[in-house]
Structure formats: C-alpha cells, structure tokens
Amino acid sequence: MVISLQEFEARIERDYAKNRFLAYGTAILFLLIGNLILYEIIFINNFTYGMSLGLFLFSAAVAIYLINTGARGLAYIPVLTQIYKIGSYPEHSGSKRIIEQAACKAGLRRQSFQGFGPVIRYEKSGIFGSVSVVEFYFASSAVFAHVRVYNHPLEYMTYHARKKLVSELQREFDKISAQH
Known part of the structure; x- marks a missing residue:
C-alpha cells in the first residue's frame, strides 16, 4: 500500500499539532499547580524573598523541561x-x-x-x-x-x-x- 505525499504530510501535521498542544498544555498545567503550591508554602511558612524566588525558578525549570521532552512525564506523548x-x-x-x-x-x-x-x-x-x-x-x-x-x-x-x-x-x- 502506498500513500500520497499530501496524505502523509497531512497526517504528520495533525500529529504535530496534537503533540504540541498536549506538551504545552501539560507544561502550563504543571507550572500553574507548582506556583499554587509554591504560594501556599510561602504564605504559610513566611519564606524569605530569595527562597520563594528559588522555588518559583525551580517550578519554571520543571515546566520548561516538560515542554522540551514533550510532557512525557504525564502520559505517552511522542516528542514533536x-x-x-x-x-x-x-x-x-x-x-x-x-x-x-x-x-x-x-x-x-x-x-x-x-x-x-x-x-x-x-x-x-x-x-x-x-x-x-x-x-x-x-x-x-x-x-x-x-x-x-x-x-x-x-x-x-x-x-x-x-x-x-x-x-x-x-x-x-x-x-x-x-x-x-
């Protein structure tokens, strides 16, 4: 069975769009949840400015990692x-x-x-x-x-x-x- 080049490219475009949406969506979700937990920790424990900034940067780094790896930590999502x-x-x-x-x-x-x-x-x-x-x-x-x-x-x-x-x-x- 041979598929046409147009059909092949259309199939890949659909996969690409779906994977990109899932990867970015999952990473943004992790960033939001991480920041909510972060602010709870800051307000309950009265963290200093430096410690809260460090925790924020850590959660941002986790979100960036998830974007770069296609958010595979949550589910089977192939990289783009x-x-x-x-x-x-x-x-x-x-x-x-x-x-x-x-x-x-x-x-x-x-x-x-x-x-x-x-x-x-x-x-x-x-x-x-x-x-x-x-x-x-x-x-x-x-x-x-x-x-x-x-x-x-x-x-x-x-x-x-x-x-x-x-x-x-x-x-x-x-x-x-x-x-x-």
Whole structure:
C-alpha cells in the first residue's frame, strides 16, 4: 500500500499539532499547580524573598523541561516529530530491501510489531529500553523517514542526534541503492 505525499504530510501535521498542544498544555498545567503550591508554602511558612524566588525558578525549570521532552512525564506523548526524505524510490523498486540493509548498518533493529499500512518501523535501543523509533513511509515518489522519540526522559534524543541518525541512514541508503 502506498500513500500520497499530501496524505502523509497531512497526517504528520495533525500529529504535530496534537503533540504540541498536549506538551504545552501539560507544561502550563504543571507550572500553574507548582506556583499554587509554591504560594501556599510561602504564605504559610513566611519564606524569605530569595527562597520563594528559588522555588518559583525551580517550578519554571520543571515546566520548561516538560515542554522540551514533550510532557512525557504525564502520559505517552511522542516528542514533536521530524520528517526526513531519504530517497526517491517507488515501493516496487526494492526499496524495502535497501531500507533493511541501511537500517542494519546504522545500528537499528526491526520492531516485532509493525502495525498496519505503508510503514516499516525500526528502533534504536538505549539503557532503559527503546529510545527512538524510525518509521519509513512509502509515498508514491519517495521514501520518508519519520523519526519519533519516546520512552525514558533520561534518554531524550536531541534534534542533532536525530539529524545525525537520519543522515547516516541516507548515506547508507544512497550507497546501497548505487550498487543495485
């Protein structure tokens, strides 16, 4: 099954908007609750100005952390997604086999549960379990890597790490496809 590029981009836009809303909403909620608790502590215990400022900065730092990690502390919310085009090969040209070889060389392993639709999923392992999932979508004219990061907050994969992983995949993809 092959989806069109427009359908693929529309699907990612919906995910992006939903994830951004949930991440920011959860972080703002944490900041408000943290500040309410903070003001209760200040008024009950008569904290000094410096101590109250420190507590406020701490709750703001927690909220910023939640925004940056996609608010995963509350629920399973993937970090905002990045889409990378890694090749312009239609599905029937053997690109699944090329992806298999490129992903193996880039240190990814295939997920046991693949789900439904035109997607092949690979994962990169970390200390606490799977850190990132790379989803390859087949559009009518190209193969796309859709990198989603989730699981343990200590293993948050930065934008640069994702970019490096995808560029390594693209290099392997081009190298293997040049041989065929």
